[in-house]
Amino acid sequence: MPTNLIPFPVETLLIVDDSPLQRLHTVGLMRDLGVEMIYEAGDGHEALDLLGLLRLPPSLVIVDLEMPGMDGVEFIQHLQERNLNFPLIVASSRETSLLASVETMIQELGMHVLGALQKPLNQEKILGALNTYNSNLALPKTGDALPAVCETELAAAIRNRKIVAYYQPKVDIRTGMLKGVEALARWLHPDTGVIPPDHFIPLAEQTGLIHELTLSMLEQAMEQAALWNERGLPLKVAVNLSPLSLDIPGFVQKIADLLAQHALQADQIVLEITESSVVANLGTALGTLARLRLKGFGLSIDDYGTGFSSMQQLARIPFTELKIDRSFVHGAHARQNLRVILQSALDMAKRLELVTVAEGIETMEDWRLLQDSGCTIGQGYLIAKPMPANDLPIWLKGHHRRLAELRPPAGQVGSASA
The missing domain is CATH 3.40.50.2300 (Response regulator)
Structure with missing residues (x-):
């Protein structure tokens, strides 16, 4: 048998x-x-x-x-x-x-x-x-499997820093070397454990708490970046920026004050904006983003390709980085349609002199495809899941042992390995 x-x-x-x-x-x-x-x-x-x-x-x-x-x-x-x-x-x-x-x-x-x-x-x-x-x-079950949260509880969690930044590494596609991290919000709930952002971000946006949450995440990320700087690990830190915050008076100054408070250079912070987010109050939003860019902050168009305004946003906003959504990355090695879309986005970004970040990399086959396609930075579970800040040095030691595996094979042809 x-x-x-x-x-x-x-x-x-x-x-x-x-x-x-x-x-x-x-x-x-x-x-x-x-x-x-x-x-x-x-x-x-x-x-x-x-x-x-x-x-x-x-x-x-x-x-x-x-x-x-x-x-x-x-x-x-x-x-x-x-x-x-x-x-x-x-x-x-x-x-x-x-x-x-x-x-x-x-x-x-x-x-x-x-x-x-x-x-x-x-x-x-x-x-x-x-x-x-x-x-x-x-896979962790979210959504209906978690208990509902209320505005009062969410406000207290933000105020008491129960919603903390986890960090997902972003590495150089050609070498595998760590280049930066993305700060991602996680709610450390005393009863239910770690609550993912899709369970509380909508409530924060509905109740107006999103501005307070965005500032909290920025402050935590800058604190951590300053600490890493002191320890000889200077990293670019990306933070998601809520579109609702772009309308808040004094928002640019608050970010600039946080930067000065932690003695950071603006180009160490990358602000990620979802491609479809800059729609309402366009004039105010564009003014806010232009001022942030003038101060030296990096601007990333997040989830590129998932909406209908991608080209228009690239023309309107002074982005420095294009982040390709995982739906065009995961499995691209096996799907010609995805490969064509992925390559066209990378080629366009290169002509616009933008850094390219591919998110959602989960397989070595997709990693090799991105190497051969000229992508700059990679992010995804193949490299690491989001982790608490204290875990990053431990992960980094183990990651260094994988660098030979992640680098292009000898003789591989492609713009990324040339």
């Missing part, structure tokens, strides 16, 4: 494919991986009928896209309508852009997709998709 090599228990497998030969091939692959109970269906209709008869629902469904009668997309939509949410692997010989679109559709439907694989299938592809199962389970 073969050993089950799959990283999670698969008691029952359903293969939906109109080709008997393809089904036979997939059955063989899965039996070699240790799966014994395998059901087969020739199209979506047959699969739905079979699911109505099974006493033990499938632990995994592998579904082809092109099938007569009911194709794979329609079958998946029927599963969602019937509230049947099995882990799914989509398989097809069609183009990767179509596979990526179907994968996104499944995610938007709130269903569990492990991967969208091009045929012919093999064990390496299947295991690569299955290995995402455990990592997805390990």
